[in-house]
Amino acid sequence: MGDWKTRPAAPADVDAIAELRAEVLRPDLERLGRYDEQRVRNRLRNGFQPEHTSVIEVDGAFAGCMALRPDGDCSWLEHFYLDSSLQGRGIGGAVLRELLERCDREGTTVRLIVLRGSAARRFYERQGFVFESEDPLDVTMVREPAGVSEGQSGPVS
Numbered sequence: 001m002g003d004w005k006t007r008p009a010a011p012a013d014v015d016a017i018a019e020l021r022a023e024v025l026r027p028d029l030e031r032l033g034r035y036d037e038q039r040v041r042n043r044l045r046n047g048f049q050p051e052h053t054s055v056i057e058v059d060g061a062f063a064g065c066m067a068l069r070p071d072g073d074c075s076w077l078e079h080f081y082l083d084s085s086l087q088g089r090g091i092g093g094a095v096l097r098e099l100l101e102r103c104d105r106e107g108t109t110v111r112l113i114v115l116r117g118s119a120a121r122r123f124y125e126r127q128g129f130v131f132e133s134e135d136p137l138d139v140t141m142v143r144e145p146a147g148v149s150e151g152q153s154g155p156v157s
Contacts, residue, residue, distance in 0.1 A: 003058065003059050003060075004056060004057065004058045004059075004063070004091050004094065004095065005056075005057055006054040006055065006056055006057070006066075006095065006098075007054065007055050007057065008050070008051075008053075008054060008055075009050040009053035009054060009055050009065065009067075010050055011048075011050050013050065013053070013055055013062075013065070014044070014045055014048045014050075015045075016062050017044060017048070017053070017055075017065045017079065017081070018041040018042075018044045018045050018048075019041070020064065020065065020081045020083065021040060021041065021044050021079065021081055022037065022040045022041050023083075023084065024081045024082070024083075024084060025040055025081075025115070026040070028115045028117065028118045029115070031117065032115060032116070032117070032137060034137065044079065049067065049069065052067045052068060052069045052070070052078075053065055053066070053067040053079065054066055054067070054068075056082065056091070056095055058083075058086055058091060063082060063083050063086055063091070064080075064081050064082035064083055064086070064091075064092070064095075065079055065080070065081055066078075066079060066080040066081075066095065066096075066099065067079045067080075068099065068103075068110070073109065074108065074109040074110065074111050074142075075103065075108050075109070075110055075111075076110075076111050076112065076113075077099075077110050077111070077112040078112070078113075080092070080096070080112075082095075092123065093123070093126070093127070096127050097127065100127060100128070100143065103143075103145055104145045104146040104147065106145070107145050108145055109142060109143070109144050109145060110129075110142070110143045111132070111140060111141065111142045111143075112124065112129065112140070112141050113138045113139070113140050113141075114138070114139050114141060115137060115138060115139075116134065116136070116137060116138065116139055121139060121141070124141055124143075125141075127143070128143045128146075129141040129142065129143045130142060130143070
């Protein structure tokens, strides 16, 4: 799997993250007829929030990122990208499981948006995310914290 760790993102990470986003999203955006070489990078650059973003490093090198942005009664998992050469090795699952364990301890509901038809949807379903809604481009998924049933706002004792 490789030796991985996460670290807080810095403003200087924005270009590497924007490039990775363009690479990872390209096949799905092309399939949907929505790929624009500049727009895919600029959308990340214009909304980059390093205070909510972590960089994933594998064997000491930049390998990916993820953001967890608080929003009212939930947090949004955004910009979860892993270099395509490292996908399928269990790194993304391990990183996400660690994040979700923390969210479970804190009683945090996590939502995300995935492009329709993306293989990433199956990855998120394996981590406990379920369908919430969709539009012509995106599917919104949600994961309640472990131990929380509908109508409760925190972990069950």
